[in-house]
Amino acid sequence: MIVTGDKEFYKGVGKVNYEGKESDNPLAYKYYNPDQLVMGKTMREHFKFAIAYWHSFCGQGADPFGPGTQKFPWDESNDPMQRARNKADAAFELITKLGFDYFCFHDVDLVDESDNLIETEKRLHKIGDYISQKKKDSDVKVLWGTANCFSNPIYMNGAATNPDFGVVARAGAQIKMALDLTMALGGENYVFWGGREGYMSLLNTNINKELDHMAKMLSIARDYARGQGFKGTFFIEPKPMEPMKHQYDFDAATAIGFLRAYGLQKDFKLNIEVNHATLAQHSFEHELAIAAHSGMLGSIDANRGDNQNGWDTDQFPINIYEVTEAMLVFLQSGGLQGGGINFDAKIRRNSTDLDDIFHAHIGGADTFARAILTAEKILTQSEFLKLRKDRYNSFDSGSGKQFESGKLTLENLYEIASNSKSPKKISGKQELFENIINQFI
Ligand code: XLS
Ligand code: NI
Ligand code: NI
Numbered sequence: 001m002i003v004t005g006d007k008e009f010y011k012g013v014g015k016v017n018y019e020g021k022e023s024d025n026p027l028a029y030k031y032y033n034p035d036q037l038v039m040g041k042t043m044r045e046h047f048k049f050a051i052a053y054w055h056s057f058c059g060q061g062a063d064p065f066g067p068g069t070q071k072f073p074w075d076e077s078n079d080p081m082q083r084a085r086n087k088a089d090a091a092f093e094l095i096t097k098l099g100f101d102y103f104c105f106h107d108v109d110l111v112d113e114s115d116n117l118i119e120t121e122k123r124l125h126k127i128g129d130y131i132s133q134k135k136k137d138s139d140v141k142v143l144w145g146t147a148n149c150f151s152n153p154i155y156m157n158g159a160a161t162n163p164d165f166g167v168v169a170r171a172g173a174q175i176k177m178a179l180d181l182t183m184a185l186g187g188e189n190y191v192f193w194g195g196r197e198g199y200m201s202l203l204n205t206n207i208n209k210e211l212d213h214m215a216k217m218l219s220i221a222r223d224y225a226r227g228q229g230f231k232g233t234f235f236i237e238p239k240p241m242e243p244m245k246h247q248y249d250f251d252a253a254t255a256i257g258f259l260r261a262y263g264l265q266k267d268f269k270l271n272i273e274v275n276h277a278t279l280a281q282h283s284f285e286h287e288l289a290i291a292a293h294s295g296m297l298g299s300i301d302a303n304r305g306d307n308q309n310g311w312d313t314d315q316f317p318i319n320i321y322e323v324t325e326a327m328l329v330f331l332q333s334g335g336l337q338g339g340g341i342n343f344d345a346k347i348r349r350n351s352t353d354l355d356d357i358f359h360a361h362i363g364g365a366d367t368f369a370r371a372i373l374t375a376e377k378i379l380t381q382s383e384f385l386k387l388r389k390d391r392y393n394s395f396d397s398g399s400g401k402q403f404e405s406g407k408l409t410l411e412n413l414y415e416i417a418s419n420s421k422s423p424k425k426i427s428g429k430q431e432l433f434e435n436i437i438n439q440f441i
Pocket of ligand 2: 273275276312314344
């Protein structure tokens with residue numbers, strides 16, 4: 001069911017439906033068929049696609065060299081509350097036209113921040129009530145909420161890691177308000193992305209204090225939300241840099257180590273973003289696999305970077321080969337724990353038609369759908385799993401098995417190796433594995 005406000009913003013675009021790959025309709029899904037089963041679950045259940053409020057309804061295409069190029073019709077009113085309601089109308093229209101179930105937001109995406117914290121809180125309450133009503137009129141849900149503790153200049157030296165306690169308290173207040181709003185909207189999860197939690201220069205930075213403070217903020221935020229009855233999962237979103245030169249949640253492995261060091265591993269999992277993975281010199285699938293290894297694969301921010309530069313360009317996903325490799329990890333690890341796939345992606349600065357945002361999301365959803373279908377075939381119809389398993393079959397019996405179960409000492413390994421012939425070469429078969437992906441795409 002399409003939900004519009006008084007005014008229809010995306011005129012001329014109706015509900016986007018699955019029409020299959022033979023369809024010539026650019027405003028139809030070719031692969032994303034929400035009700036189709038993939039390894040026992042529907043695509044809708046696997047993915048839980050979400051729209052990122054900030055990119056689709058707030059970001060106007062400004063870059064360091066020039067102002068925004070988009071003029072959104074919902075921004076026309078001078079009254080911040082009216083603008084916020086119009087924006088919410090546009091959001092629900094886009095989400096329901098795309099047939100998605102979720103959105104993700106920062107507090108200040110929903111309504112403009114005022115200079116006064118308490119006035120901002122009042123605005124958040126009002127827009128929260130308005131959006132709650134719209135949620136009742138539709139099936140749209142909140143995948144996660146978060147506090148934007150990085151745009152306001154007050155956070156230039158960090159939020160929870162700011163050397164000034166006054167700013168740390170201000171961040172805490174904002175996080176409390178964002179948690180209240182997320183809970184009021186029935187949010188299923190809550191995200192912490194540490195945009196300014198890191199440093200520009202180590203010379204003026206006390207890392208020990210900053211890491212302790214960051215952990216303290218996460219703990220008390222968790223305690224507060226749990227005390228209010230919040231049952232969802234908290235996610236840390238790793239990113240190595242941008243805006244800071246060095247961010248504390250550098251990558252999945254770093255964030256996992258941090259969560260464990262501070263005893264936060266029970267309540268927190270990870271939200272893995274493709275472009276953050278590549279900024280950290282990893283692949284998307286690497287970050288998924290590392291998170292899954294610790295049982296912390298919580299959610300995904302879907303986008304892509306650009307191979308020719310090192311920025312967080314947040315483009316929509318189109319690389320089927322890359323996403324297929326990711327979906328192999330995704331399916332083998334049993335999917336996401338609590339989260340979904342949030343298109344944390346933006347259309348290009350010169351994509352200025354209202355329908356461009358539809359093409360972007362259709363492409364993203366179809367890329368994931370095509371990739372998961374391919375991954376399912378690879379796992380169920382090819383030699384892939386067997387080939388990989390066979391590489392490790394020396395651990396299935398004998399000394400290899402004893403080693404795995406902890407029965408061998410270093411001296412035992414010395415004995416075994418000195419009494420055996422030198423191991424023979426065994427091919428890793430990488431090119432064969434790579435071709436299996438191509439065969440099933
Ligand atoms: C920025 C992050 C941000 C988080 C939410 O690079 O991806 O958008 O997802 O604060
Ligand atoms: Ni990002
Ligand atoms: Ni993100």
